[in-house]
Amino acid sequence: MDVIKCFICHQQCKNSILFLYTAPQGRAHGSSFAHRSELRQAKRIVVKLGSAVVTRGDECGLALGRLASIVEQVAMLQNQGREMMIVTSGAVAFGKQRLRHEILLSQSVRQALHSGHNQLKDMSLPVLEARACAAAGQSGLMALYEAMFTQYSTCTAQVLVTNLDFHDDEKRQNLNSTLQELLRMNIVPIINTNDAVVPPPEPNSDLQGVNVISIKDNDSLAARLAVEMKADLLIALSDVEGLYDSPPGTDDAKFIDIFYPGDQQSITYGTKSRVGIGGMEAKVKAALWALQGGTSVVIANGTHPKVTGHVITDIVEGKKVGTFFSEIKPAGPTVEQQTEMARNTGRTLASLHPDQRSEIICHLAELLTERKEEILAASKMDMDQAANAGHLPPAMLKRLSLSPAKLNSLAIGLRQIAVAAQDSVGRVLQRTRLAHNLELEQITVPIGVLLVIFEARPDCLPQVSALAIASGNALLLKGGKEAANTNRVLHQLTQEALSMHGVKEAVQLVSTREEVEDLCRLDKMIDLIIPRGSSQLVRDIQRAAKGIPVLGHSEGICHVYVDTEASVDKVIKIVRDSKCDYPAACNAMETLLIHRDILRTPLFDQIIDMLRTEKVKIHAGPRFASYLTFSPSEAKSLRTEYGDLECCMEVVDSMEEAVEHIHKYGSSHTDVIVTENEDTAEQFLQQLDSACVFWNASSRFADGYRFGLGAEVGISTARIHARGPVGLEGLLTTKWVLRGDGHIAADFSEQGTMKYLHENLPVTQTLAGQRDSN
């Protein structure tokens, strides 16, 4: 889209968009959209606002904030070139509020208020008639809409309809052409039932054919109108999240993300909504009617304070909000079903004998080499597509590629994991005799269901799968689009290996179409999320993952501190390796701290020369800059992760000050001291509070493989569970098993007959799992 400046403020403000009347590419009307992502193409949209959305919940006044944000969204979509229509409630509420004012005044309540309010309780209160309220409120409601839409340079028009307007062909034609004309003129029609004159609904007259639906409430009005006007999308907002398969709040109620008409029998309807007429059943009927007429429908909550501000635009952007009604059921399982399958099969995987899990991994290792042609063909496809698209940088392309050598070393790594798998799940960590015949064991168990999100590195898939299988965890994998073909083949091989012990479904590959944000919402079903990718990916996931722990790190601001007593050779080697071996890695050095006494020594010159030779751009910290006559550009922040051939240099007065600096500006990832003084080194190692602390070694050693953990699922800078490079151990948790003989706690109370022994027992090398499954 072209962007030109705003007429008024001469900047690129939101209004600029008004001048870019480029309508989204519509589609031939007649069939509804098959997938949420297609909703972006919706050109003509009806937004239905239930009374719970428009009013403050007690029908005694409008919810202005909500209304305003809805107007903002509708105006924005209209200004994108879509044709927006609003079916609104709220006239009665507005009228009540207005008439109430009149009554207050006419009863001279103001005086009463100031003279003492107790007598108010005794005053007789008039009951307001709803139709009178509607009549009195409609004009005010429209004035409010108009005032609000004016703020977005959008014109509105009022259209009041009754049931009869749809039953009489001529009237329907008139209504249709009026609305068409309004839409053509870029005006938002605001439609309501003509409540002041509306006839009582005809019983049982609806749902007997495409052209027969009574307008009993605004749900059916909106549906009728959407079909009549051939709208692409009907968004029905009320105070419920959407559809559940049983009344929400009951034990088994599950939210329905996408509803297919064929599934209708599986729904149990609850009671009516609190405010307004039209319960959930009426909403669903209206939605199905609209769907049959070719209009897609989303039923969503328009009252949730956190989402109201973007519920409509989110829906149009294809996000998982509310329940989407679709006629076309996709072939594969939904991600919820995949998670369910993974969890169930995962439990079987966890109960296998360790040897069996080991066998699966070995078999997968074999398949990687045996079926390498298949894998490499898929990889070539991905590489070709990436090359054609031409958007991947060379480093990314390198990570995307697979070679026979890579597959071989992958297989070797997998076999190491297979060995480690023998001693993972069911390992007894401690045994305690609490009392005679009452023995406690703490044993290792899998965490449950893992979600691993990785970017363009297909070799990640078998590695992570092997770690999950070895630790008995179910696994959901979401890979990047770039490696889709390779990932599919590798996942097939993984499932093939899993099949040998009947646990094929324990590892699931999630469609690349699924949004990470939506996956993070499965908080009742996923136990741990492990993002493997850019720090942006990690941060996004940490933000989105409400309630699910995330294992990983978003930043790696690693330091190398050069002490006065450092060996020149080691400094040069370690600084070079830490920065230059792989500058984009999270364990690369970002800040070089040097002791003040090193300034203006040959060592200092050698460091600078080396960095120049390696083409490392230096940014000066404030103290470093102050010591130099001509300093490099000052670092914008001492907390920068350059991720490139750049680093910050800063001066400190002592080892203690280096520790302080790192505590203040570091990310607790990996930090290094270079010194020949063992005391200084040991103090640094002890005082510094980072996941990895190194003495005379490059920061680049912070890595699961280099640490001898076989493989890693990531590096954690979190302070609980796992810290630093995370291998198999990080994917395990524990459970406490107590075996008694009818023991009860009351016997151990002060008045009781028994005493705790708390005797430590030797931990035998037999796995708990082996005893159980043999």
Added chain:
Amino acid sequence: MDVIKCFICHQQCKNSILFLYTAPQGRAHGSSFAHRSELRQAKRIVVKLGSAVVTRGDECGLALGRLASIVEQVAMLQNQGREMMIVTSGAVAFGKQRLRHEILLSQSVRQALHSGHNQLKDMSLPVLEARACAAAGQSGLMALYEAMFTQYSTCTAQVLVTNLDFHDDEKRQNLNSTLQELLRMNIVPIINTNDAVVPPPEPNSDLQGVNVISIKDNDSLAARLAVEMKADLLIALSDVEGLYDSPPGTDDAKFIDIFYPGDQQSITYGTKSRVGIGGMEAKVKAALWALQGGTSVVIANGTHPKVTGHVITDIVEGKKVGTFFSEIKPAGPTVEQQTEMARNTGRTLASLHPDQRSEIICHLAELLTERKEEILAASKMDMDQAANAGHLPPAMLKRLSLSPAKLNSLAIGLRQIAVAAQDSVGRVLQRTRLAHNLELEQITVPIGVLLVIFEARPDCLPQVSALAIASGNALLLKGGKEAANTNRVLHQLTQEALSMHGVKEAVQLVSTREEVEDLCRLDKMIDLIIPRGSSQLVRDIQRAAKGIPVLGHSEGICHVYVDTEASVDKVIKIVRDSKCDYPAACNAMETLLIHRDILRTPLFDQIIDMLRTEKVKIHAGPRFASYLTFSPSEAKSLRTEYGDLECCMEVVDSMEEAVEHIHKYGSSHTDVIVTENEDTAEQFLQQLDSACVFWNASSRFADGYRFGLGAEVGISTARIHARGPVGLEGLLTTKWVLRGDGHIAADFSEQGTMKYLHENLPVTQTLAGQRDSN
């Protein structure tokens, strides 16, 4: 406050409050409030809306949603009986939007739009003059305010002022009495500068005395007006969070929660705000001027989408929003300073020799018995206060009380922890030789800063403190109001013990006045939150603790499954103990699952008889109910934590079905099987995925002390870090220490000269910490 029904809806709707004109107790004007919590008493409040709040950020239209929610909050506070005044911006923005419309029409842009829009780029655009915009916008802006406030039955009045109106005494008197009269009539005055006629600001005329402040912008206008009208509180909303000690975004910028005028020199101001005139410095000057005049001031962000809906009411409720300006600096440190002190001293605590930490705990144990009179006297004070207030249930009173016996057993427990402390921090978990002279160690280290929130149980304080000291963690403690006196004494003793090794400040007691929600916001400073109290407390904290891990469990839905092959005796004993020993405990049984074959057997009758005798109310699960002719009332949900002498009973067909039921409805806390069949038992123990799984033992054994962990900080149902009862181990994390001799990663690459050895080394019993600190 009395609640009577609404005039219109005849329910207790939000409007009812209008009729209860009971003003909050005001205070003698003259001095500002000393603490945020006092803001609740503010009777007369000026709300200043900066242009960034009122406009959409580009000054090309109003932010209606924000405006509406501000109106809602102001109306609510007004209806509570407060006197609200609004100082608003936005007339220019409204006018621009309006004039823009005119220009569009007059230039016949609509036609141009439909004929093709490229020529628009070449059209000459008129520049709008701000004063003309203000004139054109003011009327529309007021109409909008009026329409919005009408929704809340609140009347508004427009007041336009200029600098001169304050400088001329007569004019000032007139303005004053006009506003007084409006407030008396319960009308919200909406004040703006008369931009159409406003004279240019006089240079350097402000801040030279109480009566001299120029109205250069709405900040100074609001301050001037607040003081003139003797307002209690001025809320200044703009697009910044409040005050930072350096420009926000720089490395060291710290948010200032409470600003004391004496601290002014410590502030560095950044650039002006993006929208509107009046940068941060002007805001602070205006705020200080108002403060000097006796009006409290809060500067806060009115544009943050997540908080806009309640920013004003939150401030008036005393929540930590924005920067609060106060003249009176409280004696003690702020909670941020306490956390800072705890973290810094905690690092020293962690670097002590294990024996020293052990000594501190032993000393604390001694103090508990030596100084018992002091403790018991404080405890008596708390008990008396609770008895006088009469609001604590007997069980709560019992938990609140301390006795010499309780103190003795506390001291014994502490000495056990002191022993465990010898082998906690700095323990080597694994050692690996990566290469010649390159050795890796994984050692235990403290987590960092813990925040423990506990309710009315003062014995919790020394226990948790001892566990934190033993594990080298800094600790923030927040106890309940009921035990405030006891907690204070116990904390003093803890600090006395800590003083012996110079780490007094490692354990901090947070004022009971601090809101839990506010503490949870210290996410950069606190590493782990441990709530000890009701499941409601835990849930609240889990919700509030964004970004900080929470260790604990919100629910304990424990099951006992009675198998066909169960011993009658053990069933009766275990079910009775599990349910009746302490029904309110989280490890008490909530659901009793019985095998179908037990129905109508003598065992079944005995179970029912026992439960009747113990007065346990039974709720029937759906299957159980279906088997009985006359069943007890059906359970509303199979996921209920009764926490009382009540339980649910349900029937299952097999052990496998019991496991399935528990997986579906349980909370993974503690679940029990009663059977004599070892195979069945072992399968249950293996298949069931709960933190604690017991065979023939009461669920009540799930407890840190009973498990032999010494003491517990809580029971975790989380799946990572710690699971089940959590003792010392759960307060530790690890760090990786690598000692090399100039090793670099590049040497180990494919082209390199070195190979990884990955040789496991024996773990010596020497603590890493001992080597370092000796």
